[in-house]
Amino acid sequence: MKLHVGLPNLPNNDVLYRALDDILASHRLTNNGPYVRKLEAAITETLGVKHAVAVCNATIGLQIVAKALGLTGEVIMPAWTFVATAHAMEWIGLKPIFCDVSASHSIMPSRIERLVNDNTSAILGVHLWGNPCLCRTLEFIARLHEVKLFFDAAHAFGCSYTGRRVGNFGDAEVFSLHATKCINSFEGGIITTNDDELADACRRMRNFGFVNFDDVQSFGTNGKMSEIHAAMGLAMLDQFSQVVDANKANFVLYVEYLESLPGIYILKPNAHEDHNYQYVVVEVDQAAAGVSRDAILAYLHENNVIARRYFYPGIHRLPMYVPSRALPMTERLAERVLVLPTGPSVSGNDIERVCSLIKEALCK
Numbered sequence: 001m002k003l004h005v006g007l008p009n010l011p012n013n014d015v016l017y018r019a020l021d022d023i024l025a026s027h028r029l030t031n032n033g034p035y036v037r038k039l040e041a042a043i044t045e046t047l048g049v050k051h052a053v054a055v056c057n058a059t060i061g062l063q064i065v066a067k068a069l070g071l072t073g074e075v076i077m078p079a080w081t082f083v084a085t086a087h088a089m090e091w092i093g094l095k096p097i098f099c100d101v102s103a104s105h106s107i108m109p110s111r112i113e114r115l116v117n118d119n120t121s122a123i124l125g126v127h128l129w130g131n132p133c134l135c136r137t138l139e140f141i142a143r144l145h146e147v148k149l150f151f152d153a154a155h156a157f158g159c160s161y162t163g164r165r166v167g168n169f170g171d172a173e174v175f176s177l178h179a180t181k182c183i184n185s186f187e188g189g190i191i192t193t194n195d196d197e198l199a200d201a202c203r204r205m206r207n208f209g210f211v212n213f214d215d216v217q218s219f220g221t222n223g224k225m226s227e228i229h230a231a232m233g234l235a236m237l238d239q240f241s242q243v244v245d246a247n248k249a250n251f252v253l254y255v256e257y258l259e260s261l262p263g264i265y266i267l268k269p270n271a272h273e274d275h276n277y278q279y280v281v282v283e284v285d286q287a288a289a290g291v292s293r294d295a296i297l298a299y300l301h302e303n304n305v306i307a308r309r310y311f312y313p314g315i316h317r318l319p320m321y322v323p324s325r326a327l328p329m330t331e332r333l334a335e336r337v338l339v340l341p342t343g344p345s346v347s348g349n350d351i352e353r354v355c356s357l358i359k360e361a362l363c364k
């Protein structure tokens, strides 16, 4: 059996089948139906945020937020993230300006200061691996320079910062409910905000600018979530705490097995905050480990453990982007990071096997 990173978490099948019967019987398949509204209400409650707007995926969600905020020109963001963060902005004519990250993998506030100019309209932070950005500092910088602040929260459902759930920071945040994320709706996304006007604009823009049946008040796109997607999201939300418990138990096992290995460092979330433990991220220090990250990765793949080196080589190094200045920490992380399998379908024995393979790779 192959062990994969990002194997989708599944709901209780009967819950989903019942919802599908109900949706078909109702003839209401999409267009802000009852399942979408129920999902939005449940997420609002879980995150303690005023508005949740369900969308077809997080990429479109980020674009809807950018349009609703009226962004123009440049958006400052990390290059150490999934390519969607930058592509989403580029695709609607905004220019990503890449900023380096700190050793905690999130955008470095002090570097942002050097990149802000008259063309800057926003800062886009990413809570990578569910580890929140320095949100309060970013809010301060955004206010100081009078630019907007929003977050790619694709990884951060259920995580908190300074005791406050992610979803409540900046002007808006966008979660992904893609199949590989800890809560999924097959495909999907959620925009959250505490700003009433911004929430209205996002609702309007996800539905072609419609306000009522036939009143088009602005430009817009098709960013709607369908009913069956929302039903899947609701079914997964029911299981969220079990998913987190399983992830957490796996994480503790990984720490136990890996902590004594030379040159292998596991990225630990802040234990005082809520976290979904959705990703097990290790950094390989080649000098101390005596072997490269890529050699460990190859050995794991040979042995049916499909670990991943995510985000290599950094978005700023992708050929379709204008070559940017060097981003030393981004490049360092791109060379070192290895993501290991976890989730409710991964057992303690699986984890022992993965860690034994890593140990063998170090001794080769």
Ligand SMILES: *Cc1c(COP(=O)(O)O)cnc(C)c1O
Binding pocket: 057, 058, 059, 060, 081, 082, 084, 085, 126, 152, 154, 155, 175, 176, 177, 178, 188, 189
């Ligand atoms: C998954 C992901 C996205 C894209 O989400 P979709 O819902 O697939 O559009 C964006 N940013 C990050 C960091 C992601 O991991």
